[in-house]
Amino acid sequence: MRRWWKWAVYIGGMSVFAGSASFTVYCAWKVYMYHQPEEKPAIADRKKAYHFVLVPEELDNDYWRLVEKGAKAAAKEMGVRLEYIGPRQANIEEHVKILEKAAASKVDGIMTQGLTEQQFTPIINRIVEKNIPVITIDTDAPTSRRTAYIGTDNYYAGFIAGRALVEDTGGNANVAIITGSFEASHQQLRVKGFQDAAKHEKGIHIIAIEESDITRVQAAEKAYKILKEHPEVNAFYGTSALDAIGIAKVIEQFHRERETYVIGFDTLPETIHYLEKGTIEATVVQEPYEMGYRAVKMMVDIIEGNHVPSINNTETRVIRKQDLPLRPARNYEVRHD
Numbered sequence: 547m548r549r550w551w552k553w554a555v556y557i558g559g560m561s562v563f564a565g566s567a568s569f570t571v572y573c574a575w576k577v578y579m580y581h582q583p584e585e586k587p588a589i590a591d592r593k594k595a596y597h598f599v600l601v602p603e604e605l606d607n608d609y610w611r612l613v614e615k616g617a618k619a620a621a622k623e624m625g626v627r628l629e630y631i632g633p634r635q636a637n638i639e640e641h642v643k644i645l646e647k648a649a650a651s652k653v654d655g656i657m658t659q660g661l662t663e664q665q666f667t668p669i670i671n672r673i674v675e676k677n678i679p680v681i682t683i684d685t686d687a688p689t690s691r692r693t694a695y696i697g698t699d700n701y702y703a704g705f706i707a708g709r710a711l712v713e714d715t716g717g718n719a720n721v722a723i724i725t726g727s728f729e730a731s732h733q734q735l736r737v738k739g740f741q742d743a744a745k746h747e748k749g750i751h752i753i754a755i756e757e758s759d760i761t762r763v764q765a766a767e768k769a770y771k772i773l774k775e776h777p778e779v780n781a782f783y784g785t786s787a788l789d790a791i792g793i794a795k796v797i798e799q800f801h802r803e804r805e806t807y808v809i810g811f812d813t814l815p816e817t818i819h820y821l822e823k824g825t826i827e828a829t830v831v832q833e834p835y836e837m838g839y840r841a842v843k844m845m846v847d848i849i850e851g852n853h854v855p856s857i858n859n860t861e862t863r864v865i866r867k868q869d870l871p872l873r874p875a876r877n878y879e880v881r882h883d
C-alpha cells in the first residue's frame with residue numbers, strides 16, 4: 547500500500563514536471579515567433595494571382611500603345627496578369643461598357659481614364675463599390691471614388707503650350723485650335739489652360755476651334771476647312787497626340803507658301819519627324835510609358851495596403867527642334883525595351 551502510494555506520487559510529480567516543461571517550451575516558442583518577421587512569399591508568388599485591366603481611350607492609338615508598353619513592363623516585373631482592352635475607335639459608350647464587363651469579371655484592379663464626369667464618375671464608383679480599386683490614368687475623374695490619378699496636369703500642359711505659342715510668335719497670331727474631343731475633360735483643360743495663358747495678349751486671337759475625334763484624318767480635314775474659311779489663321783494648336791500630325795500634313799500639302807506656326811501634343815515618331823523638318827515648331831511632352839508603368843506598381847501598392855498619393859503628376863514640358871534628340875522616356879524604357 548505504502549509502496550503503491552510512493553509510485554503514485556512519483557508518477558504524478560513527473561507528469562506535472564513534464565507538463566510545465568512543455569508549457570514553458572511552448573511559451574518560449576511563441577515569444578520567439580512573435581519577434582520573428584512574418585515570412586512573406588517571393589514577389590512572383592504573391593502577385594501571381596493579381597489580374598489588372600487597363601482600358602485605353604482607343605486600343606490601337608500609338609500613344610496608348612506606349613501606356614500599354616509601360617504597364618506590361620511593370621506587370622512582368624511584378625508577376626501580375628495585365629489585360630489591355632478598349633474601344634477600337636474612341637467611343638465613350640463602348641468604353642463604359644468595357645469597364646462594366648471588366649468589373650463583372652471580378653478583376654483585382656482597373657486602370658482607365660475619367661473622360662467625362664457624367665459618364666465616368668458613376669461607373670468608377672460602381673466598380674469601387676465592388677471592392678475593385680480604380681486608378682485613373684492620363685485623365686482624372688476627381689469627383690469619383692478612384693484611389694489615385696497618374697498622368698499629366700492637363701491644365702498646366704495647356705498653359706505651357708499657350709505660353710510657348712506667345713513666345714514663339716512674338717505675341718502676334720491668329721490661332722486655330724484642333725482638339726481631340728469637345729467632351730473629354732483633359733482636352734477641355736488643355737484648351738482652357740491655353741486660353742488663360744494667352745488671354746492678356748492683345749495680339750493673340752483665337753479664331754476657330756474644331757474637334758478631331760482623336761484621329762489624324764479628321765485633324766487634317768478640320769485644318770483644311772479652317773484654312774479655307776479663315777485664311778487669316780497663321781497658327782495652330784493641336785491638343786491630342788495625332789492632331790498636330792494631321793495639321794502638319796495639310797500645311798505641307800496646301801499651305802506651303804505661308805508661314806504657319808504649329809504646336810502640338812506628345813512625341814510620337816511622326817511628330818518628331820515634323821519637328822525635325824520644321825513643320826511643327828513645338829510640342830508638349832507627356833510620359834505615357836511612365837504612366838502605364840507606375841500605374842501597375844501603384845495598383846499593387848493599393849491592394850497590399852501601402853500608401854499611394856491621390857494625385858501623381860508625370861512630367862510635362864514644351865520642346866522645340868533644338869531640344870532634339872529627345873532623351874529616352876525615363877530609365878524604365880531603357881531597361882525594359
Ligand code: BGC
Pocket residue numbers: 603604607609684685726732760785786787788811812832
Ligand atoms: C492624350 C490621350 C489621347 C491621345 C489621342 C493624348 O495626347 O493624352 O488621352 O487618347 O492623345 O491620340
